[in-house]
Every structure is written in C-alpha cells, then in structure tokens.
Amino acid sequence: MARTISFSAALNEAMRLAMRKDEHVILLGEDVAGGATVDHLQDDEAWGGVMGVTKGLVQEFGRERVLDTPIAEAGYIGAAVTAAATGLRPIAELMFNDFIGSCLDEVMNQAAKLRYMFGGKAKVPLTIRTMHGAGFRAAAQHSQSLYALFTHIPGLKVVVPSTPADAKGLLLASIFDDDPVIFFEDKTLYNMKGEVEEGFYTIPFGIADIKRQGDDLTIVAIGKQVHTALKAAAILQERGVEAEVIDPRTLSPLDENTILSSVAKTGRLIVVDEANPRCSVAADISALVADKGFDYLDAPIKRITAPHCPVPFSPALEDLYLPTPEKVLRAAAEIIGDETIVPV
Amino acid sequence: MARTISFSAALNEAMRLAMRKDEHVILLGEDVAGGATVDHLQDDEAWGGVMGVTKGLVQEFGRERVLDTPIAEAGYIGAAVTAAATGLRPIAELMFNDFIGSCLDEVMNQAAKLRYMFGGKAKVPLTIRTMHGAGFRAAAQHSQSLYALFTHIPGLKVVVPSTPADAKGLLLASIFDDDPVIFFEDKTLYNMKGEVEEGFYTIPFGIADIKRQGDDLTIVAIGKQVHTALKAAAILQERGVEAEVIDPRTLSPLDENTILSSVAKTGRLIVVDEANPRCSVAADISALVADKGFDYLDAPIKRITAPHCPVPFSPALEDLYLPTPEKVLRAAAEIIGDETIVPV
Amino acid sequence: MAVARSQSIVLTKEKAKWMYQKMQEIRQFEDKVHEIFSRGVLPGFVHLYAGEEAVAVGVCAHLTEKDYITSTHRGHGHCIAKECDVNGMMAEIYGKATGLCKGKGGSMHIADVSKGMLGANGIVGGGFPLAVGAGLTAKLKKTGSVAVCFFGDGANNHGTFHEGINLAAIWKLPVIFVAENNGYAESTPFEYASSCRNIADRAAAYNIPGEVVDGKDVIAVYEAAKRAIERARNGEGPTLIECKTYRNYGHFEGDAQTYKSLEEKQKHLQELDAIVKFREYLLVNQLCSEQELAEIEQSVAKAIEKAVEFAENSPFPTEEDLLRDVYVSY
Amino acid sequence: MAVARSQSIVLTKEKAKWMYQKMQEIRQFEDKVHEIFSRGVLPGFVHLYAGEEAVAVGVCAHLTEKDYITSTHRGHGHCIAKECDVNGMMAEIYGKATGLCKGKGGSMHIADVSKGMLGANGIVGGGFPLAVGAGLTAKLKKTGSVAVCFFGDGANNHGTFHEGINLAAIWKLPVIFVAENNGYAESTPFEYASSCRNIADRAAAYNIPGEVVDGKDVIAVYEAAKRAIERARNGEGPTLIECKTYRNYGHFEGDAQTYKSLEEKQKHLQELDAIVKFREYLLVNQLCSEQELAEIEQSVAKAIEKAVEFAENSPFPTEEDLLRDVYVSY
Numbered sequence A, B: 001m002a003r004t005i006s007f008s009a010a011l012n013e014a015m016r017l018a019m020r021k022d023e024h025v026i027l028l029g030e031d032v033a034g035g036a037t038v039d040h041l042q043d044d045e046a047w048g049g050v051m052g053v054t055k056g057l058v059q060e061f062g063r064e065r066v067l068d069t070p071i072a073e074a075g076y077i078g079a080a081v082t083a084a085a086t087g088l089r090p091i092a093e094l095m096f097n098d099f100i101g102s103c104l105d106e107v108m109n110q111a112a113k114l115r116y117m118f119g120g121k122a123k124v125p126l127t128i129r130t131m132h133g134a135g136f137r138a139a140a141q142h143s144q145s146l147y148a149l150f151t152h153i154p155g156l157k158v159v160v161p162s163t164p165a166d167a168k169g170l171l172l173a174s175i176f177d178d179d180p181v182i183f184f185e186d187k188t189l190y191n192m193k194g195e196v197e198e199g200f201y202t203i204p205f206g207i208a209d210i211k212r213q214g215d216d217l218t219i220v221a222i223g224k225q226v227h228t229a230l231k232a233a234a235i236l237q238e239r240g241v242e243a244e245v246i247d248p249r250t251l252s253p254l255d256e257n258t259i260l261s262s263v264a265k266t267g268r269l270i271v272v273d274e275a276n277p278r279c280s281v282a283a284d285i286s287a288l289v290a291d292k293g294f295d296y297l298d299a300p301i302k303r304i305t306a307p308h309c310p311v312p313f314s315p316a317l318e319d320l321y322l323p324t325p326e327k328v329l330r331a332a333a334e335i336i337g338d339e340t341i342v343p344v
Numbered sequence C, D: 001m002a003v004a005r006s007q008s009i010v011l012t013k014e015k016a017k018w019m020y021q022k023m024q025e026i027r028q029f030e031d032k033v034h035e036i037f038s039r040g041v042l043p044g045f046v047h048l049y050a051g052e053e054a055v056a057v058g059v060c061a062h063l064t065e066k067d068y069i070t071s072t073h074r075g076h077g078h079c080i081a082k083e084c085d086v087n088g089m090m091a092e093i094y095g096k097a098t099g100l101c102k103g104k105g106g107s108m109h110i111a112d113v114s115k116g117m118l119g120a121n122g123i124v125g126g127g128f129p130l131a132v133g134a135g136l137t138a139k140l141k142k143t144g145s146v147a148v149c150f151f152g153d154g155a156n157n158h159g160t161f162h163e164g165i166n167l168a169a170i171w172k173l174p175v176i177f178v179a180e181n182n183g184y185a186e187s188t189p190f191e192y193a194s195s196c197r198n199i200a201d202r203a204a205a206y207n208i209p210g211e212v213v214d215g216k217d218v219i220a221v222y223e224a225a226k227r228a229i230e231r232a233r234n235g236e237g238p239t240l241i242e243c244k245t246y247r248n249y250g251h252f253e254g255d256a257q258t259y260k261s262l263e264e265k266q267k268h269l270q271e272l273d274a275i276v277k278f279r280e281y282l283l284v285n286q287l288c289s290e291q292e293l294a295e296i297e298q299s300v301a302k303a304i305e306k307a308v309e310f311a312e313n314s315p316f317p318t319e320e321d322l323l324r325d326v327y328v329s330y
C-alpha cells in the first residue's frame, strides 16, 4: 500500500526496516541518535540527526545500534569500513558531503580498495549516507554536490535519488549491497512529499528511471535536478517538444543503455547536474554519448551545471548558481534550433 | 643556454631559483630536507625528499626555509594555506597524491575557497607539489592519478607537466602564481632527460603545447601519456596518418581553444589519460568537444584511460592497466575506419 | 586540573571599558540576530556566541591588528572581539554586497584578514592547521605576531587538533589554542565524546602548558591569555587554554535544546552570566561608574540598530559577482 | 616513563618454541627479501621488519585467528606473527596469482582476513580507525575478540591516532594500540617530529593506560600485551603500549640510511638483537635445548627457501584478473 510521505520519512523508514530485518545493521554518525548519556530526554526529544532524518531509530534499536560519534569523520567512517569487513552492515552518516575532506582516505584508499587489494578475499557492505546540494543558504562548505569525486573512484557505488519512493528503495538496496555505497541526499528535498509503498522493497542499481517519456530530446538529470528537468519538459510540451527525462539514480554503476537508447531515439541530449562543471557527472555522461552514441546525435551535447565557482552564500547569488528550467529551455532552444522555445 | 637534465633536476632547479628570487618562498613536507636534527649528516647526505627531488635545497636555504614535517598532511598542508594567506609563498609537498585523503579538507574547503568566501579579500599563493602515476609497481595506494578530483574543484589550478622543460617553467609559474596550484609530478618521469633552459623562466597557465602537428587526428594527452601519444603518432605517420598531439599542461585552466581549433582541422579526437575513466579529465575534454566542437566532428570521441579499477600491484596486471600506443592505434583505426592502422 | 579563577589584577580603565563594550557588542549583536532570525528574515545556518563573550574578549584584549585569530562556525563573537566592523558583519549575515565578504561567505565564513581575523569556518577542526600557518608566518618573518585558535569541545576530538598542536609544539610557534568548552557539540555532551576529563589535560601529550579557566570570568581568561601570549611572543611555543563556558542559545537557530536540562539552563542564564559578573566587578573595583556602563550599553544598542539598518538598506550582490574572486588571476 | 623490562614469567615450552620460530621466520623472510630485492628481482616498494620481531611476536602470541590486527607499510612481520602462510606472502610480494591477495596487493597491502590480518596499509595512520572498526564488531557481536593496531612512531602524529584512540576509549572497545617506535619515520627522527617524550605518554589524553616497553625484549612485550589484552577482553577498553625498537634495514629497500649513526647501527645490530637475546633466555631458562633451537632455525630456513621457490614457480595473474574483485557485484 502506498502512502504519501516525505523524502526524509522514506529514508527513516528504509533504515528502520533494514535494522528490523538484520541485526547486523547499525547506524553511526554525529548526533544520529543525539543526546548520548543525557538522561532526561523524553520520547523523541533526541535529535535523530541534524535534520531529524534518523529520529526515533534510537528509541527502537537502542544506543548499541544507533551510535553517536565524536566529530571524528576519519575515525568513525574508517571504523565503519572494517566493521563492515568483519561482519556488521553499518550505515555511517557523513552529515554533509562537504566533510569528505576529513575522511577521504578512509573512503578512497580503504573502503573502495580493500576488496581489490585483498584479491577479492573481503567485502565491505558499508553504506555512507550524506547530505548534498545548494539552495539552503548554507554557503561554500555546506552546499556542494560532490558525487563526481566518488564516481571517479573505482570500488565505490554512488546513489543519488530524486523522489521519496526511489530514496527508500535505493537506500534499502544500498544497505544490503555487499559493496561500499555512497548515498546522497539533497537537503532541500527532505520535505518533498511523494507516494511510497509500505514494507520492504529494493530498487536495483544500474537501472535508470525514465521519469517522463518523449521523442524529441533527452534530458538526463541528477538528484534534485530531475525536477528542474521535469519543469522544463512541461514547458517544452506546451511548445510542442516532447522531452524524455532520465534519472540515472545510480551514477556508479551507470545505466548506459537507457541513456544511449533514448538518444538513439531523440538525437539530442542535455545533462542537468548542479555540481561544478569540470570533470563532473555531466561531463561523464556527455563523454559516454559522444563516444558510444555519436552516430545518433543531431546536435551538440549541452550541460547545464553550476558555474565553476564555490557556492556563494548570498541568496541573490545562490539562485543564480543553480540550474533552472529556463537554463534548460535555453539549451533546448539552441540544439533544436528554435528560439521560440524560450519563454519571454 | 639549454642543457640536457632530468625532469627531477629541472624541478629542483625551479625551486632553487624561486627560493633565491624571493625569500618568502619556503618548502615544507615530509623529509623534503630529511634527517632533521641529525647532526652527523655530511654534504648532501640528507634525503631531499623520498625520491631526492628536493636534494640540496636545505644546504643552500637552511632548515628555516626547508622544513621537514611530521606525517600530518592535514596539519602542514593546512598550515601552508594560511602561511600563504599571511605573507609567505609556500611550496608544500604532498609526497604521493594518494595521500590527499588525509588533507582534502585543507585543499578543497580551505585553500580553494578562501578567496571566494572572503569576497576576494585574501589570496593564497600556495603550490602543492605531488607525485602521481602508475607503472612504479607501487600498488593501489601509491599509484593513482587524481588530477580529476582537483580539476572538479573550483578555486584550484591544476598543472601536469610532461617534459623537463615544461616542468621547470610551469613550476616557477605555479610558485609565483597568487592562487593555489596543485602540481603533479609523474614518478616514472623523474629520470627522463630533456633540454632545459638555464635561468628563470615561466610557462603561462592555460596555454596548451602542441607537441606534434598533424591534420588527420587530434590526440590530447595528459602528463606521461603525452609520450604514449607521441609514440602512437610516430607509428601512425608510417601508416600515412598525421596525428596532432596536444599537451594541455594545465588542466585548470584548460586551453579550450587550442583543442577546439585542432579538432576543427582534424575532425577526430582521442584523449589519452591514465586516470580512471569516470568523471575524468578525459571525459571532461570529450564533453567540451561534444558541445563546442560538435560541428567539427567526423567520428566518435575516444578515450584511452585506465579501466575502472584500482591500480593492481602485480607487474603483469599493471602493464595491462596503463594506456599504450597500441590502445591508441586501435582507437585511431576505429575512428578513421581503417583497420590496417593497427600493427599486427 | 584546578579551574583558574581571576586573582586581583590591574586592568587599565581604558582596557576595562573596551572589554565591557566588546562583551556588550557581542551579546547585543547575537540577541539581535536571534530576534531577526526568528522572524524568518535571515538565510542559512546561524550559530550564536551569546554566553561565551568572556572567552573571545578576554583573549582578544591582548591582541592587535597584527595578530591573527582563527575561528569556528560560531564566529561572530571572535569577529567582534577582533574589532571587525559590525555593519559589515551584519550585512554579511544578510548576504549583502556591503558585507565583510561581499555576501559570499555569510555567517559561517565571516572574515576580515585586514584585522587579522582569518575567518569563521564551517569545518569543525578546520582552524587548527590554519592557526599554525599564521604562526609559521609570524615566526619566519619575525613579526612578533601571535595566532590564536579558538575551537570547541567537539573539535577537540578531530584529527586536526592533534596534528595542529603537535606541529605548533615541535616548531615552537607563537600559537595559543583556546578551547571553548560549552559542554556540547550540537546535542552531544562533551563527556560522552571526549575521553579526557579536561581538554587542557591533553596539553601534556604535546609537552606544552595546559590550563583550565572559568570561561565565564573574563578576568580569568584575560590572565591566562596574558601568560600564554607572553610565552608565545617570547618564542617559547604554544599553550592550550580551556575555557569552561556555555552557549545561551541552541546549537544553531532552530534547535529546541532538549538535551539541556532546565536547571542547567537557568543556572547559566541567571546566575552565571559573564557580563553581569564583569559589570559588578567593574563597579566594585571602581573601574567604571554606573553611568559609564549605561552609556556603553546604550551606545552599543544604537550601533547594533544601525548595523541592522545598514544591512537591510544595502544592496544584494549581482550576477557579475558570481564568478568574481574565484581566482586572483583568470 | 619507566621502560618495562621482562620479569621472570612462565612461558610454556610450546609457546616459547612458537615464539622463537615466528621470530626466526620473520628475520629469515626479511633477510631473504632483502637479498632478492637487491638482485633487482622484486618489484615495488618493500619495507622490511627485521629487527622488530619481538614486537609482532610478543603481541600476537596472545591472539587466535578470531582476533584481528591492523598493520602498516612494514607489515611482513605482523603477517607472519599472525600465522599467515609464508608461501602466499612471498608469492604476493612477487606479484603472483598464488599470492595471499592474488598479486593485486603486494608487500604494502598483504592481508589475510581469514587469519584476522586486516592488511598491511600504504597509508601511515590508516590502521587506527580500521582497528577500531574490528573492535566495534567484536563488542557488538560479543565475540570476545580483540583488535591490535600496530603503528609507527611517525603514525603517532597523524590525526587518525587521535581520532582512533579517542573512539576506542569512549566506546571501551577491545583494541590494543601498539606503537613500534623505531626512532625514525623515513629519515625523520621521532624526537624531531613528536612533541611527546614517549608515545605512551599520550595515553593520558584518552584516560587509558599507557606503557613503555623494551621492544627488543620479547618477554617484556609479551607481558605488557598480556595485561592489555586481558583488560580488553574484560571490557575495560583500550591500552596504548609503546615498544622501543629499531629497524635493521633502511626505511625501504634502497635507503642509504645516512641519518643513522654508525654507533647506533652497531649497537642495535650487534648488542641488542632481540632474537639473540631471546635465544639466550630460552637456553638459560631451559625452555629449549640448543638442538631444538637449531632445528627450528633450519626448518625455518627451508620453509623460506620453499616459499621463494613457490613464488618463483607461480604464474602471474592474467588479463581477466584485472577487473575482477573491484566489486562483489557488477
């Protein structure tokens, strides 16, 4: 049975179900329970994460399985790597993806490479949940979208959901995957509502979701930008252009076929990705299509990304920083060769 | 006057000249002098870096300006950021680029963003020298080529030289640049010899070098892979194909024009980059051309990169991991549509 | 470790007034930001320093523009104590073009290098290496400057604490590490997250002096900082000072503070207020008259009102600012 | 801090022989690798453990396959003491398909999780958090296992030292942190890089026991490890043991070791050899006869010869291995 719940509630439910299903699933991170050793906390007064995403889990599963950590990302993320390799199935929360600077070694040189370096004789069933995304007025060190860094590193799987239903199914798949997964949550999506099935289900990795079908133009969009793409597609429809909107859902592995098949049909591609442009996922998908999909292409491949600058604090600037439906429309107009597409 | 010296000697000379020219230039890193507080060291017995690249500098400039550090990358790289912002011009050595895992925050969130976050009211004239590259049998944690991670991050400049002469001029330019620069040195190039001018000179950023001219095919190659590309080009020539080999030299800023002009002429592009493929510089350059150079293209854009796996230790596997002239030839044959190009 | 309390010392009248004024500026600035934030006017994350004034002021009372400080996400107090312009600060928090960082940094990155204020920092523990770097410049350029690193009890468990202090110690740099132990990192108590009883106990691991100070007693902080800064200026290396303090508001604006007990909150807000205490001290020791103090309070109130006005009337940055100042060149 | 030396204790004959054998295996393995490396046969960076045998063996004498260790770039000794197969080890160093890691890891990543050996590590300081993770599993799954983290004097200044020990301490995990203080990190002396006099002094910063041990005295190490491991198994949390030791070879093969003084080298190679000392101890205390020891020495020599043969006769991995085992799935 599906109900309408928030993105945040969908994630909470996924963790709850996973922890019920398998006692080896633990959750650790800064304030994921909250108020450790504070004895006057009542009911759900404990924080449950800085945005409340893990609220209530400590009540059900106790402080042995929902562990508050010191501010020591290298320490507890690194610990989660071997906790995974020695028999647990940890969900480690890296509060903001921007804090990867404090624990990249544990992710890049340990988690990602352990299995390979050991000749396949170990596995690392670790999920790192982390918040990303601009638009929250959180400035340069709390607003990045760093999934490209992780996608560059072999040995990691990278997930970026765009809807509550996907978030739940992908998080459950991540937790029960035997490889290290970095799971990105856009902080500005937490309150977004959507239909979500009750109970346990997983969404397999490497299967893109076609969020909207169309024959004239392919738009591949990442995370929250799926919604930017859908908005643009709705306006395009009014102007007689049917855009297909593809949400890869997992960046590593990437569903190359769905993207290539779509471009084979439409001949045109725009990638919408709010990360910085250089060596980005937008560039990666462009490169894929410029190689394997070259013969399908009728027009240049366009990328709508952030500019090559840090995320500015001022709302006035941050709004200019992010992709918008208008930017997508402008690119569409250019590659379709029809200026009338852009709204005036 | 030009002499033939090694890549390593060219770098050493660049640092020596910089430190002579400006007393604010200091050098710090693990064992960059070597044997700190050991009083029986004679002549040039001090290590001068793990590969001897900084040998002799401590003799000329003393231990005040050539500082051995503890194994504390976050500590001393972070210190170098503000040392730069408060009036020094530090060269910090990150022994292997793989160790960025221990200090990404200092590079990504501090060095790269400081100026922007402060509204332009600070500058960070910091150079981070670091070793990269496979082929040394140094295995997964000492062989990566991570320049894509840095190129993704706005606020950093990224330099990857391929010859001794470029290494010297680009390192001097890096040291005297007022922005943070990450300078990559391929450990397997240190012994490579080449003609290098005496005295002080700089090579400006954002100017690619056309290492070989040709009208039939453009090969853009990074660092050591420039030599792979040149070898492939020599074989191609025997088969009547003139390849143009472009060395961007700096990945950020990237000389888009030289690449685009070349593709305008040749209609075909191969990018050779030994880093892992996803979200790589190879992908970045492909994406650039698939957008701004689309109309010039006669064939798919090919990328010759490492496979999407960590660097294996075994020589047998590492040799398969790296790009080779043969792999370039195979791609050339494919996009030229002439199988006879591949040697049998 | 015993908690050092203030002994009788002689503050000049001028210094005393400066200190009282700065404490007032911080408190009133933060109370105002709190009020504006709760009206939904201000964007982003805001972490208020109210309650901890004695730390920033007691330390910065010894510093000049040539000395450096590194700060934290909770940086407004350090900014004010380091004499940054409150108009520019308020405008920054509003994201205006007239802000100290032209609106690009915001509350978490507020900075003024010309005042030696090397920035608030959104990264917990980010300041340790940065303070070391400023100390290195001071030492190598022989400027006589010192660098002060303010950090929280939460930051004391981050790896950069260890790397930064060890570096400063082996290089004998003029750096003072000032822990602001307000008992919590977000909702996590210090006692849970830290295996040490006092942060200052960790000084021994680096062979440097460590001292615990009552962080609500501005004179005690002032005295401890004096010793440490003298040591630093004399080339004797770093000191670790731990100030036991408390934050009057939540971790950030919007925090329900369920982890604090009622008694604890009342005790700190009512009995242990650093400003109330210092005010009494100034009167009892006849360093200031009631009238002088009232004048300071009022003039600060006016200045803060003016700062809000300034911020509200200032323009936002515009499109051409977006890509400006990513680099010095290109 | 006083350096603990061995007191008279009772080693069983069996344990004594095991220990002597493991020390011999390590020494002979490393001497052999040194010899082969100098002939230019072996690829890559190789860091030899010869000289430090007493540490790995004295600690691992208490462990079973269910206990974990994390190691360093200088990991061969830990591997052998944790009973990894020397044939597989040698083949790994040769990059052969029969290696413990199928040739993919090499000397710096040699591992055997089935033996509880969680890997050598190319990242200095990489092992601290990893040991904590193994300790966390042990605690939560109530397996009674312990995790030992071997690390160098250089690693003791890395941020992960601080984060890892603090975590283990607040969570009272069964982790033993064993410093192998061989006086140098590459060419940099411990005294220069570390602001502490002894690494064990830093234990106080985490409210855990810290102990300095003569790392050339395998019985002293054995005793200290015993205390720490008992504490750990009893749920009393981590201990920090510092073993003062020395590496007989250079930092890596090819190092001219100019930073070592002649006297120092001679003292360690001639007077302070841990194996010579333990051999005497075994004879004096009549735990082993001369003949038994000679037999061990010879059988080890044969085993090492066999390991080299095994490695040399093994095949290299092939193309299909390149992309295998990046992931469990896909």
Ligand SMILES: Cc1ncc(C[n+]2csc(CCOP(=O)(O)OP(=O)(O)O)c2C)c(N)n1
Residues within 6 Å of the ligand: A030, A071, A073, A095, A099, A102, C072, C073, C074, C122, C123, C124, C125, C151, C152, C153, C154, C155, C156, C180, C182, C184, C185, C186, C251
């Ligand atoms: C590296 C890093 N980890 C986590 C955070 C999230 N965070 C911001 S403030 C904070 C608590 C800091 O506590 P403390 O150091 O005691 O400072 P206080 O807020 O009490 O002043 C945390 C966990 C961060 N900003 N940076």
Ligand SMILES: Cc1ncc(C[n+]2csc(CCOP(=O)(O)OP(=O)(O)O)c2C)c(N)n1
Residues within 6 Å of the ligand: B030, B071, B073, B095, B099, B102, D072, D073, D074, D122, D123, D124, D125, D151, D152, D153, D154, D155, D156, D180, D182, D184, D185, D186, D251
């Ligand atoms: C994070 C990191 N920094 C630097 C290095 C380079 N490195 C390898 S071993 C070593 C010295 C280690 O010294 P120590 O911890 O004392 O161990 P030892 O070699 O003496 O056994 C250094 C600097 C590394 N591998 N990882």
Ligand SMILES: [Mg+2]
Residues within 6 Å of the ligand: C152, C153, C154, C180, C181, C182, C183, C184, C185, C186
């Ligand atoms: Mg705090």
Ligand SMILES: [Mg+2]
Residues within 6 Å of the ligand: D152, D153, D154, D180, D181, D182, D183, D184, D185, D186
């Ligand atoms: Mg050592």
